[in-house]
Amino acid sequence: MQLNNEIAAVVTGGSSGLGAATARKLASHGVKVTLFDVNEEAGNALAQEIGAQFVKVDVTSDDSVKAGLDAAEAAHGPTRILVNCAGIAPVAKTTSRGEPHPMDMFQTVINVNLVGTFRCTSFAATRMANLDPLTEDGERGVVISTASVAAFDGQIGQAAYAASKGGIAALTLPVARDLSKSGIRVMTIAPGIFETPMLRGLSQEVQDSLGQQVPFPSVWVVVMNTHSWLKQSAPTQC
Numbered sequence: 001m002q003l004n005n006e007i008a009a010v011v012t013g014g015s016s017g018l019g020a021a022t023a024r025k026l027a028s029h030g031v032k033v034t035l036f037d038v039n040e041e042a043g044n045a046l047a048q049e050i051g052a053q054f055v056k057v058d059v060t061s062d063d064s065v066k067a068g069l070d071a072a073e074a075a076h077g078p079t080r081i082l083v084n085c086a087g088i089a090p091v092a093k094t095t096s097r098g099e100p101h102p103m104d105m106f107q108t109v110i111n112v113n114l115v116g117t118f119r120c121t122s123f124a125a126t127r128m129a130n131l132d133p134l135t136e137d138g139e140r141g142v143v144i145s146t147a148s149v150a151a152f153d154g155q156i157g158q159a160a161y162a163a164s165k166g167g168i169a170a171l172t173l174p175v176a177r178d179l180s181k182s183g184i185r186v187m188t189i190a191p192g193i194f195e196t197p198m199l200r201g202l203s204q205e206v207q208d209s210l211g212q213q214v215p216f217p218s219v220w221v222v223v224m225n226t227h228s229w230l231k232q233s234a235p236t237q238c
């Protein structure tokens with residue numbers, strides 16, 4: 001899909017980190033971007049800076065996601081690109097100090113990361129499927145979700161997070177097959193570690209431990225308060 005000012009995109013988790021960097025890059029190509037996030041302050045600031053729209057959306061709520069998609073369409077026309085970045089990463093062991101893993105935490109992580117990703121995908125794809133194709137081969141839209149290296153190589157304390165990201169990885173192929181007849185491409189990225197507010201929210205011990213899992217160089221070198229990681233490839237297609 002050509003990235004230009006005739007294309008509208010929604011980026012969930014767009015107030016921070018990978019989502020914010022993605023929104024910046026899309027906006028730099030003229031794409032009309034709507035940020036979905038629960039962090040209003042950061043979302044509004046970024047939206048103002050890059051000429052995007054911010055809508056407070058909680059990806060765990062049907063009503064909130066529907067209202068967000070309505071607002072995106074009202075401001076920018078039909079959404080052709082959905083980038084799922086919203087996520088949380090609390091750390092807890094399966095059992096610790098004689099106590100089991102907090103089950104409410106496990107369920108919340110699954111609800112935000114996995115169910116939230118699928119909700120946004122399903123709701124957005126339902127609208128995309130009714131749009132006119134953009135190309136002769138029938139392309140209508142694209143959905144990009146964010147799993148993690150933890151989907152395949154989860155570390156101590158990441159049972160909930162790894163389960164949620166493994167779920168995103170696993171649903172990618174069936175969703176891509178479901179949506180192929182509608183001309184909607186579906187893909188998932190599985191990043192290694194990036195120094196974003198999510199990572200900085202973990203204890204130093206956990207940060208150091210995760211950094212040491214990287215084979216070479218075994219420190220984390222990418223700083224996400226810039227969008228340097230996206231500058232490398234500078235895609236004009238999505």
Ligand SMILES: NC(=O)c1ccc[n+]([C@@H]2O[C@H](COP(=O)([O-])OP(=O)(O)OC[C@H]3O[C@@H](n4cnc5c(N)ncnc54)[C@H](O)[C@@H]3O)[C@@H](O)[C@H]2O)c1
Nearest residue numbers: 013016017018037038058059085086087148193194196198
């Ligand atoms: N940082 C890393 O090293 C890393 C590695 C692999 C995968 N990821 C994944 O990349 C994505 C982005 O992570 P990040 O590092 O940029 O984190 P981040 O904390 O900087 O950004 C995540 C954003 O999601 C938002 N969010 C959380 N719950 C939400 C909800 N219910 N509804 C809407 N928005 C919500 C947060 O407010 C935040 O702005 C996540 O899915 C994360 O799991 C990150």
